[in-house]
Structure formats: structure tokens, C-alpha cells
Amino acid sequence: MEYCPKQVLALSEGFNxxxxxxxxxxxxxxxxxxxxxxMICPDFAIFCVPAxxxxxxxxxxxx
Ligand code: SF4
Numbered sequence: 001m002e003y004c005p006k007q008v009l010a011l012s013e014g015f016n017x018x019x020x021x022x023x024x025x026x027x028x029x030x031x032x033x034x035x036x037x038x039m040i041c042p043d044f045a046i047f048c049v050p051a052x053x054x055x056x057x058x059x060x061x062x063x
Contacts, residue, residue, distance in 0.1 A: 003040055004037055005034065008027045011024075023045075023046065035048050
């Protein structure tokens, strides 16, 4: 969250199963897919997927 050049991520108010406040996307559509958050996350908890691949997966897969 701290290093995102577009301030896309924010700390969520809810807890995950491990008791952490996970990051959530605050500014939909502003991610430039630089992958910095994925590279810098110490827990490898974030991964970036291009929007078209994410939409294809949501619609039933990348066949
Ligand atoms: S890939 Fe991560 S660091 Fe880069 S703009 Fe998107 S959310 Fe921010």
C-alpha cells in the first residue's frame, strides 16, 4: 500500500482468517500493473493479473 505509485490499495477494515487487515483495492481502474506491490509484499500475499485475464477467469476460465 505504501509503495503503490497510484495509491490503489488501502487497508481494509475487516479481518481475514489469519487475523490481519488485508489490503483492498481502493481505486478500481487506476492500477497500472507495475507489479511493485507483488514484488515488495513480504508475505507474497498479493499477485497481479492483467484486467483482461481477470475478466476471462471470472467468466469461466482462460481456455
Ligand atoms: S500493480 Fe500494485 S503497486 Fe502497481 S499500480 Fe497496481 S496496485 Fe499499485
